[in-house]
Each structure stands twice: as C-alpha cells, then as structure tokens.
Amino acid sequence: MPRVLTIAGSDCSGGAGIQADLKTFSALGAYGMSAITALTAQNTQGVQAVSAVAPDFVRAQCESVFSDIRVDAVKCGMLANAGIIHAVADVVAQWQPAFFVLDTVMIAKGGHALLAPDAVGVLRERLLPLASIITPNLPEAAALLGEAMASSEHEMLDQADRLLQLGAQAVLMKGGHLAGTAESPDWLVTPEGRVRFVAPRMATRHTHGTGCTLSAALCALRPQRESWQQAVGDAKVWLGHALAGADRLQLGQGIGPVHH
Ligand code: PLP
Secondary structure: OEEEEEEEEEEEOOOOHHHHHHHHHOOOOOOOEEEEEEEEEEEEEEEEEEEEEEEHHHHHHHHHHHHOOOEEEEEEEEOOOHHHHHHHHHHHHOOOOOEEEEOOOEOOOOOOEEEOOHHHHHHHHHHHOOOOOOOOHHHHHHHHHHHOOOOOOOHHHHHHHHHOOOOOEEEEOOOOOOOOEEEEEEEEOOOOEEEEEOOOOOOOOEOOOOOOHHHHHHHHHHOOOOHHHHHHHHHHHHHHHHHHHHHHOOOOOOOOOOOO
C-alpha cells in the first residue's frame, strides 16, 4: 500500500482540504498522512475564518513523518503564506519524494483567499521547480504566469508550455473555467507530449473540494500506476463518480462537497 502525505489546510466541514484528501487516499487504497498548514472555519456557505500554522510547526510535522516513515508521494494544497511555502520547499528539497503533486490552491469558490496574493511569486520560484506535476485551474495558471486567463484550449496549451518552462515536470491544466463549452477539457502537458481528457459538465452545484479531491487522487494513484497519463485518467473517472453522487449528500445550504 502506498504511503502518501498531504500538506494542506483543514476544512472543518469535511468537504475540502485535509479531510477530503484523507478520505480520497483511503478510497483509493493508500495509507494517508497529513501535515496541517492552516485551520479554516468554513462550511458549504463559505470560509468564515483562517488561522495559519506557524511555518516552523509545519516543518516539524513534515520532519516527524519523513524521518520515520517512507513516503511514496506527497501532495500540497492550501499553503496560506510565503513562510509556509519556504518551509515546505525546504522539506521537499531535502527528502525528495518520488512524486510531488502541487495543487496551486489560491482562492476558495466563495472568494476567500487561501494563499496570500504576495506569496504567488514564492510558490512559482520555490515550489514549481520541485513539482512532479502541478494542477492549476485557469485563474491559477494565469496568476502564476502574470497573464490574462486563457479563453481557449489553444491558449491553455500555450500557458501549460510556459508553466513547464518554469520548472514543473508535468502540468495538468484544468479547463473547468472555460466559458461556453459543453464539456470540460483538461490537458496533461509534459515534455513528451500533450493528452486531452474530457468529461461532460456535471449538472450539480455541489462541487466543493473538487480540486483537492483530484490532486489527492493523483497522489494516491501515481505510485500504483505506470504514468501520469494513467493516473490522471483513473483519477478523473473516480472524480466523475464523486461528482455524480454529490446531490445525494444534501449537506448544508450552500455549495456542498463531492461524494466519495
Ligand atoms: N478549504 C481548503 C482548506 C482547501 O484546501 C480548499 C481547496 O484547496 C478549499 C477550501 C477550496 O474549496 P472549494 O472547492 O470550495 O473552492
């Protein structure tokens, strides 16, 4: 069983962040561990408060895990601020996990910042070059590059190429924000080539934690698959089932989570 670590924020309502990651790891046959970067008070209606963990304590959690346990893959989610990014980059550079999934989390669906805007440059300079794969949505890709958001698949591919040039080994560009398309195209771009994954848009508003769940699935599956292409394909099929089941959960009054 792969042993996998999420370095991310807590979502007390259980739909995103650490809680989504650990549920996903269990569902996909991995042993899950967690280093918590921030506590959030949130529910299906939005994020009410955030309390970031001190960077040295994020580092201490990671050191406790790495110094004792073999870690087969790591994912990063919410990193909150530049100090935490530096701590995580130091740990990843030192321990060099075989697979490092960087989910470039910036803003929650309700609009609350999960990464300080002045930390985007630090994410780009310090963590992108260490990543085995990054999973930006279109606004995140644009922020990392300091460019306008892609408005076509052609522009998505151009931006993915520029993100590779910044040092990531692979880019999964998530096209869910593309306007006016019946389907939601994602592109996996590596130096070896480009693969398009397409899924129909789901008729649910319950999409809280979708990004966390996808990057956690990649982290759990990659050690169990031969390539990113296989891991992405299987992760997306699984996420499709989770989205299809979301309406059955009936949690809260706002945007509920996907159903694992
Ligand atoms: N809360 C935490 C702790 C997260 O890590 C994330 C996403 O990465 C979110 C909330 C965002 O959730 P949503 O899917 O509602 O944007």
